[in-house]
Every structure is written in structure tokens, then in C-alpha cells.
Amino acid sequence: MSDELEEVGPIDYLVVEFPGNRMTGEGFPLLVDLVDRGIIRILDLMFVRKDEDGSVSGMEIADLTGDGKLDLSVFEGASSGLLGQDDLDEAANALEPGSSAGILVYENRWAAPFAAALRRGGAQLVASGRIPVPALLAALDATDTAH
Helix, strand or coil, X not given: CCHHHHCCCCEEEEEEEEXXXXXXXXXXXXXXXXXXXXXXXXXXXXXXXXXXXXXXXXXXCCCCCCCCCCCCHHHCXXXXXXXXXXXXXXXXXXXXXXXXXXXXXXXXXXXXXXXXXXXXXXXXXXXXXXXXXXXXXXXXXXXXXXX
């Protein structure tokens, strides 16, 4: 393994739907902050729209809201080549008609030293996953009720 790959953190992806194509942009400054602080590194960021008739199209990274306030040009060129048309199509399948989505692939840079140490020791990741927030809240509620 090359030294460059040795220090790579876990890679995750998100598909975030914006019902009715309503993007407020509220989360984007927080995303920029995560990048600026070195917590994550964006590998790919793409947008897709699913029209009411079910047709799918990619969207350019720019002022997606058209109001002149949300400037996503900082993310232009964020393309590792990991995402292709098949990924856009798969993401669009999960969307409701009349919605759009952002597809984000990112490296968890905060975990890179830990992951590298594990790899140097011969460890291998054999499973990974996420616990949805509603499931966590339900489990906490059940614990509180039981006590």
C-alpha cells in the first residue's frame, strides 16, 4: 500500500433529498467548516433532479437556488471519479418526483490516523454501518421507560 493510501480515513457517502427542489443552503456553510477544519475531505459532490414526469438530470454546482446568495463554487471540481451516471441514476431512484438531491462522498480525515494504525497492525474492517437517529431516540426512550 502506498504511503498516500496508508493515511486515508474511512470513506462515506450520503444522498440527501430536497423535497420540492427546495434547497435553503443552511447546511453548506457547516459543510465548508468541516472541510476547513480538516475533519472531512470532499471527494465527490454531485446534484441530481427528478422531474415530476420521472426524468432525471444532473445539476451544476453553482447558485442552485437562483437567489444569488448560495454560492457553491467552492465545491466545483470536487470529483474523484468515484461517482458516475449509474450512481446518479441509483440516487434518483430513491427520490420522489419533483425533488432533487445532493450526493456527497467524503473522507473522514479525523479517523485517518486511527485507521492507519489499525491497518499497520494488520486489522481489517469487516463491517460498518449507521444507526438512524430515530432508532437511537426510540432505544433511549425504551431505556428511560424501563427504568
